[in-house]
Amino acid sequence: MRIDVVTIFPEYLEPLNVSLVGKARAAGRLDVRVHDLRGWAHDRHNTVDDTPYGGGPGMVMMTGPWGLALDETLADGYEAGASGPALVVPTPSGRPFTQALAGELAARDWLIFAPARYEGIDSRVTAEYATRLPVYEVSIGDYVLAGGEAAVLVVTEAVARLLPGVLGNAQSHADDSFAPGAMADLLEGPVYTKPPQWRGRGIPDVLLSGHHGRIARWRRDEALRRTVAHRPDLVERADPAAFDKKDREM
Numbered sequence: 001m002r003i004d005v006v007t008i009f010p011e012y013l014e015p016l017n018v019s020l021v022g023k024a025r026a027a028g029r030l031d032v033r034v035h036d037l038r039g040w041a042h043d044r045h046n047t048v049d050d051t052p053y054g055g056g057p058g059m060v061m062m063t064g065p066w067g068l069a070l071d072e073t074l075a076d077g078y079e080a081g082a083s084g085p086a087l088v089v090p091t092p093s094g095r096p097f098t099q100a101l102a103g104e105l106a107a108r109d110w111l112i113f114a115p116a117r118y119e120g121i122d123s124r125v126t127a128e129y130a131t132r133l134p135v136y137e138v139s140i141g142d143y144v145l146a147g148g149e150a151a152v153l154v155v156t157e158a159v160a161r162l163l164p165g166v167l168g169n170a171q172s173h174a175d176d177s178f179a180p181g182a183m184a185d186l187l188e189g190p191v192y193t194k195p196p197q198w199r200g201r202g203i204p205d206v207l208l209s210g211h212h213g214r215i216a217r218w219r220r221d222e223a224l225r226r227t228v229a230h231r232p233d234l235v236e237r238a239d240p241a242a243f244d245k246k247d248r249e250m
């Protein structure tokens with residue numbers, strides 16, 4: 001997969017050089033290119049924003065630099081695979097970014113991220129590029145950030161860990177919270193490792209039993225308990241029959 005990021009804060013994307021994404025880049029599984037939007041702002045001050053039509057607070061990012069940047073990025077001759085590029089625009093007014101959407105994006109071979117600042121990008125930019133490629137306007141949560149770069153880090157990591165060969169243990173995907181299958185709509189339960197005793201706290205006996213069926217059921221029950229406590233909305237939408245099916249899978 002190739003990922004391009006066009007931003008006025010290239011340094012914000014430094015974390016894409018470390019850990020899971022950094023290792024995937026070093027292994028050649030991920031090709032990440034970060035571009036400074038101001039390189040396409042050709043006035044004396046490299047201006048990328050202006051006042052909003054209709055008035056109101058803040059500034060809006062202008063069409064000009066974004067159009068030049070995205071045209072050049074799309075035209076650089078990269079031989080995209082069958083799925084071609086998609087434009088991903090983080091915005092507080094976007095569709096919720098979910099594990100399912102991470103899986104959808106991970107199936108593409110080229111993502112171009114357009115993280116904005118100020119009050120966002122002139123809406124004609126997404127309208128223009130929606131005529132040329134899929135545009136995903138996504139939100140990483142119901143809170144307000146100052147820009148889209150943090151969302152790029154979140155989406156990139158969630159997508160990268162789903163790419164073949166990136167996450168060491170393929171089984172980890174199946175155990176993910178929100179992953180399709182047995183754990184869909186369930187939060188992950190508690191995890192433990194050595195030492196067996198710590199400040200007078202031990203390990204649940206079932207985890208030391210070696211009985212895999214009981215361990216799987218205990219983990220499912222703990223996941224359900226945590227989901228009821230932290231995300232009752234997920235429990236309400238779950239299909240009770242699915243829980244029975246999960247029991248049979250344990």
Ligand SMILES: N#Cc1c(-c2ccc3ccn(Cc4cccnc4)c3c2)n[nH]c1N
Nearest residue numbers: 090091116139140141143144145147148151
């Ligand atoms: N994804 C995502 C987001 C953002 C987000 C993303 C991009 C931009 C660009 C500009 N802003 C600031 C801004 C713009 C308009 C109104 N309010 C604030 C952003 C916020 N906030 N919260 C999220 N979950």
